[in-house]
Amino acid sequence: MQETAYDVVILGAGPAGSNLARRIDSRAMRVLLVDGEPLRGEKVCAGLLSPDAQDLLAAYDISLPRELLVTPQLFSVRTIDLACDTVRHYRRNYMNIDRAAFDRFLRGMVPPTVTKLQARATRVWQTDSGYQVETVADGRTETLTCRYLIGADGASSLVRRSLFPGRRLLQYTAIQQWFPAGESNPYYSCIFDAETSPGCSWIFFKNGQMIFGGAFEKQGCRAAFEKQKQRLIARGFVSASAFCAPQRTEACLVSRPRLLGDILLGRGGAFLVGEAAGLISPSSFEGISYALASSEALAASLSLASSEKEALRLYRRRAAPLCRKVRLRCLKRPFMYHPPLRRLILKTGLCALQMKGEA
Numbered sequence: 085m086q087e088t089a090y091d092v093v094i095l096g097a098g099p100a101g102s103n104l105a106r107r108i109d110s111r112a113m114r115v116l117l118v119d120g121e122p123l124r125g126e127k128v129c130a131g132l133l134s135p136d137a138q139d140l141l142a143a144y145d146i147s148l149p150r151e152l153l154v155t156p157q158l159f160s161v162r163t164i165d166l167a168c169d170t171v172r173h174y175r176r177n178y179m180n181i182d183r184a185a186f187d188r189f190l191r192g193m194v195p196p197t198v199t200k201l202q203a204r205a206t207r208v209w210q211t212d213s214g215y216q217v218e219t220v221a222d223g224r225t226e227t228l229t230c231r232y233l234i235g236a237d238g239a240s241s242l243v244r245r246s247l248f249p250g251r252r253l254l255q256y257t258a259i260q261q262w263f264p265a266g267e268s269n270p271y272y273s274c275i276f277d278a279e280t281s282p283g284c285s286w287i288f289f290k291n292g293q294m295i296f297g298g299a300f301e302k303q304g305c306r307a308a309f310e311k312q313k314q315r316l317i318a319r320g321f322v323s324a325s326a327f328c329a330p331q332r333t334e335a336c337l338v339s340r341p342r343l344l345g346d347i348l349l350g351r352g353g354a355f356l357v358g359e360a361a362g363l364i365s366p367s368s369f370e371g372i373s374y375a376l377a378s379s380e381a382l383a384a385s386l387s388l389a390s391s392e393k394e395a396l397r398l399y400r401r402r403a404a405p406l407c408r409k410v411r412l413r414c415l416k417r418p419f420m421y422h423p424p425l426r427r428l429i430l431k432t433g434l435c436a437l438q439m440k441g442e443a
């Protein structure tokens with residue numbers, strides 16, 4: 085077994101980890117970026133880049149290459165409430181992107197001064213002088229030693245589970261299925277149906293494929309997913325033939341932060357960023373902007389601080405607006421997910437687009 089020492093180990097090279105590795109002062113510190121996934125395939129994600137994420141990329145002066153954009157680009161979200169049989173369209177300026185390509189793009193911007201390791205972390209623990217991370221790659225086990233350990237490892241964060249065991253996040257199982265998009269009605273649809281999900285489900289289109297997905301209670305998630313499809317067919321929103329030949333099915337966990345206690349930025353020399361910190365919208369599950377913004381806040385804090393304590397204090401201060409934003413979304417959530425309130429909002433058409441051809 086080999087043992088290697090770093091100043092900073094970043095576990096996870098999604099948007100949060102890659103952006104942190106790109107922004108941290110890796111000439112002054114020995115930084116290692118570890119990820120277990122080669123990022124060849126697709127990621128379970130709607131792949132919609134929110135205006136907030138676009139603003140952050142703009143602030144970095146980053147422009148996206150054409151290959152990252154997919155067809156169609158959308159200007160609205162079609163909201164369907166199955167309980168009150170109401171459909172409304174709301175303006176949204178998302179960019180429809182290839183999510184795996186976007187993550188690869190961000191990874192590609194990590195400077196050569198950061199060491200990269202493709203390995204799965206299996207264990208993390210605290211020592212007298214810092215942290216240790218056990219990784220496995222190609223059957224080989226390695227133990228890494230570091231002063232700062234960063235959990236940028238997403239919804240099922242090993243760092244959060246191991247070092248902060250009392251601070252588990254509420255999680256749903258997200259399931260997505262890919263179909264050939266024969267009959268294309270290319271809206272991004274968001275479906276509310278309390279019969280199947282405490283969250284929502286969605287349909288969107290990418291380069292000739294229709295993708296149906298949803299966030300479901302962990303127990304019975306697959307049955308709820310199938311039931312949701314059947315209910316959409318029965319109400320005439322999707323034809324049975326559109327759902328008949330799935331090309332792929334994928335699942336992962338998605339976090340849903342609650343108002344108090346779920347956002348966790350770190351302790352000692354261990355820090356959390358992105359979804360591992362509980363920074364994701366509890367209403368829309370939009371998380372890329374939070375991953376980018378929190379990693380920026382931590383990169384700046386680590387570069388300025390001379391001790392673990394100071395780094396945490398600076399990170400808390402810099403991430404405060406982000407934490408407030410998640411908490412505000414937690415307050416907004418009941419309006420979206422409480423059926424009578426939602427029905428009222430949808431029926432009145434508040435903030436909805438007036439569609440041509442609608443009475």
Ligand SMILES: Cc1cc2nc3c(=O)[nH]c(=O)nc-3n(C[C@H](O)[C@H](O)[C@H](O)COP(=O)(O)OP(=O)(O)OC[C@H]3O[C@@H](n4cnc5c(N)ncnc54)[C@H](O)[C@@H]3O)c2cc1C
Nearest residue numbers: 096098099100120129130131132205237238358359371372
């Ligand atoms: C179904 C679904 C749809 C979504 N749609 C959108 C959307 O349209 N727009 C949006 O903005 N957000 C969306 N999100 C949320 C968004 O995907 C996440 O919030 C965002 O990816 C968080 O970024 P992150 O870097 O914190 O974590 P992740 O992107 O989850 O990255 C974590 C990284 O850590 C690695 N990792 C984890 N554990 C280990 C380990 N033990 N060892 C080694 N590596 C490890 C993983 O391989 C991964 O690369 C969606 C989420 C889901 C589930």
